[in-house]
Amino acid sequence: MQNIISLAFIILFTAACKNGPSTSKHQASWPQFSTEGHRGARGLMPENTIPAMRKAIDLGVTTLEMDAHITRDKEVVLAHDAHINPLFMLSPDGKEISKEEAENMALYQMDYAEIRRFDVGSKFHTGFPQQQKLKTYIPRLAELIDSVQAYLKAKNKPPVFYNIETKSKPAGDNRLHPDPENFVKLLMAVIQEKKITPWVIIQSFDLRTLQVLHQKYPQVRTSFLVQHNKSVAENLQELGFTPTVYSPNLKLVNANLVKECHERGMKVVPWTANTAEEIANLKALGVDGIISDYPNLLVAAQ
Template structure:
């Protein structure tokens, strides 16, 4: 009898899905993995301790026990997906291949989307002292491919018998940058998802962005991949969700915007709230007391104290 009921239920669900134009297909079970109860994310790996968005920074974050590696994605001229926050080499903390400073006059000259990855890889992004992060360990480093980061992280997890982590990948895009700093949203997402699927980590991926367009493309084409809306504006939850056009898995506001009312509202929508970027123990404690579902920090070493 129970088997008959299960069969009838399955048929009903299938018929409903086929007859409703608004219902998206149910994603496979392996893609429905829940997020951690409290998600501790290493911002750009462990930016406060090692050069941002590099493999050493990601491995350091894993060593410190994060549940999610947070990172930024850009696209090179030859279509490679690489890690970088800025769309160009940032003279504040990055150097020319010769080891020399990037002149002020060329501050935004070296655009990643206008350079092949083979050239991008020759720049040194870890040897220059970065005054904003005085604890950052200096080392020669380069902007890695996303595929390299995944391979390195997965190998480290296996070698050290660690729990599987999530990958929170930000698409660095905005409408004014299309064709100059990055490809259009559809092309950007196609290239990013191709790497994710090649490395077979789809169930462990979150795609986040300040740009609703990339999230909209992802939700339309790959509704099983988790999404996070990054927010630093004062429009409020309802208007931001209305602009996005669907309910994301995560709402990720600037930490100073988090209030008890915002936490309550996001939970009422069934959305997790994970603020950025939280770099003091006191602020972590304040936000956790408000009921947030995770934290994004440049200093994942503070999580042990939390």
């Protein structure tokens, strides 16, 4: 009987492994160097869209970086901005959107069915002239994960990490997004449903969401985004714990910062390096990954 039970366990374990990383309760191994496509591949494709993530996968990144917002009907969607952005979005009927109109189009005040109708890929983006233009939409995180996992399987590609930013700050609570606890709860519900927790890093400038994650979901990797001149020690004291990743603006990175982070057991993943020179300089300082709008440059530097 013992042999039969052991054999059954081996069969079940083997089957689980074949289903991919989602079945593991442990964190997946950190890549040798984390090449992260910012908002997918923002410099090459419409940001935070399924085509952008597929482009990054085709280029060979280890990590898909993306932004998360919450809609009125509690859907987790990929978007950097709290409002519909007239800089690169068109109305459902293909028309320009004025800044005044956009101010009344907060994602948290709209249902997803309405948000999905906006075109986020056809309008020329002056900041990113290399972007391929195509009609596309703001996806739900759940749909994005399904699409990525299916694409990886179809292309016979290795698993990728998901670096997901919670777009929140105190002034926006219950107006532009839920409070931190509910934001994290909604986000983690999708991640857990899709069984990708071992492959997820949650990043934020809002230390409150990271603190919720640390307290309630300690198995999830966290990344503290930094854009000011406070010291590493000051930032960690304010945060209250040591995150997996310290993610500063690239202009803040020097040899001493990298050394201190490594001594504290943190990875260093700067943002947003968009030239070959910036990427080379950061790699020379010993960072553990880089976020870039141009993942083609990241992969070329490997």
